[in-house]
Amino acid sequence: MNRYKAPTIVQLAKLLGVAPSTVSRAFTDPGKLLPETVDRVRRKASEIGYVPNNHARALITGRSSIVGLIVPDIANPFFPPILRQAQRTAEEQGLSLILADSDGDPERELQLVGRMTPQVEGLVLAASRLPEKSLVTIAERLPTVLVNRDVEGIPRVLVSADEALDLAVATFVRDGHRSLAYVGGPPESWSNAQRASRVERSAREHGLPMARLEAPGGTYSEGFDVARAVTSAGATAVIAFDDVIAHGLISGFQAAGLSVPHDVSVLGCDDTLSTTTYPPLSSISLDLRGAGRLAVETLRASAGPSAAAPARFELEGKLVLRGSTGRAPER
Amino acid sequence: MNRYKAPTIVQLAKLLGVAPSTVSRAFTDPGKLLPETVDRVRRKASEIGYVPNNHARALITGRSSIVGLIVPDIANPFFPPILRQAQRTAEEQGLSLILADSDGDPERELQLVGRMTPQVEGLVLAASRLPEKSLVTIAERLPTVLVNRDVEGIPRVLVSADEALDLAVATFVRDGHRSLAYVGGPPESWSNAQRASRVERSAREHGLPMARLEAPGGTYSEGFDVARAVTSAGATAVIAFDDVIAHGLISGFQAAGLSVPHDVSVLGCDDTLSTTTYPPLSSISLDLRGAGRLAVETLRASAGPSAAAPARFELEGKLVLRGSTGRAPER
């Protein structure tokens, strides 16, 4: 009933006594028109409230001004900063962002990609759980940027904790720790594999024994439960896949009567919790917002006719020592 | 170069030896077709990976199959569950969700609405900070659903803590508490005003003195800092606007050498942190996912020709007592 039909390009053209194509050009290719004409068209347009119909435009150009973003889990504090900055950057470029959550399920992720494909201009896949093969196929038919997934031939932006992890291990050694534990997160996560192997390598180089433990769901309570295994492995320092697990670990240690960092040092990763734990969590701070921005900028660039090699950006995180790490206990 | 053209309805029709309109109907109006035909079309469609082009569809029908969702702050743990379920429900209905973050700024929120208007079919505004007048104007020109904002004449779904707050106050009284504090959150937030006045009323009815304190940014560190004010007001029980502030309060008390819940009881709201604090935070659990679902379902319903009165849903939360609340200290 309150059906309001928006003014169209032909109405505006008729009103001005010009051809529809002239109006079109006034918006999309003003250089081809007399500046005076452009002015006249634009003025009248805003007067009658004309605004280009996105769907009609998308239909003919194939560019929808919409980009899709898929994350495994919106509720994970790792993603909101990426998401937020991605949206903001998209907005600056005149793009809209459509969002979906794959729930960490590769099958569902693939399905979401399928649904999005016809209506988006490009895709950002954050921490994708899809096999490389699928990713390549997707990237072939649609401009795609990966976040935290390193696949040759596809533009990608990675937030890396590698150097900071090296530094962390070195710091632990210097502080007298003689045994280390790493608590892994979701096994399908690329970051998890990356971090685990880096810590392992670094520990080996320092001759530091390392126990490998798991919190596959990446939850607080898993972290809590695995604390026991850390102590029985004899480790005095533990690096967790992320802050959530680290937080659980701290609580687990406290519940077992151990003091952090006096009895055991705990290092998180991602720095999403910052000072909201007690003691304040040492962690590795990542440039998540930068990743969000870079992802859509790269997408935009790679959507063009550029035949340049697919970009690969690596954003190094930095180690932030707070109260949850310290010297090894005297024994 | 890597331009991949998606299969179209006519290609599919040719492949099947039927008319394009038949294919179209197989998706939009299957009742008009022989069930067998519908099957055949759908089977072939998924075989060759055909998926309807939304833009073409939107152009002719005027319905874009896109709904917009605006939140004040994606990073606030209150919103992801809403967001997530809203997206999922939208997906079930064949809709896409475009997302934006207003950063809590009304001006920016208005601007976002303006940008979205021409391309969405409806709008969900969560915890909007816009004046009522603006909201009414928006709702007039576009199907709109409010979440946690109560404006007469606009469909809305509210997650309410009212009854649970009453129960909480009664519980405090029963447990011997003689003085209460309420720590408010963002002053522009409708929920904040709602909760504050409810607690105030409930306390008055019980003859319980109540101190009103503020953490206007709604952050952990503000909660931490305001803990001091709580104790100097002599309160032995404190209700916080949300879990984040409550978490800060707990840490603040611990830093001041007070034990929770032995010396002071802390109650959060929203139940977003659940067991990740120590002691586990008592809180008020809200049906956020239900709100997300209801919001887009309501939007969908109100987009139809229904002239029914705008719906108003109120989802009551429930009190969950964990380890951060207990009996008043002996004195």
Place this chain on the structure above:
DNA sequence: TCTTGGCATGCACACGTTTGCATGCCAGCA
């Protein structure tokens, strides 16, 4: 004056759907 060429604008088709109407078929009834 005639030609050339650049520049501003008009013409008309294409994009992939939906949908009202037309068509053809077959069953049921007189």
Place this chain on the structure above:
DNA sequence: TGCTGGCATGCAAACGTGTGCATGCCAAGA
């Protein structure tokens, strides 16, 4: 058998825009 009517499907016209090509104008050069 002939007629009616319902049902499954085909036909073709939109929806609002972008864009290659054609057109017409005017200035500059010969």
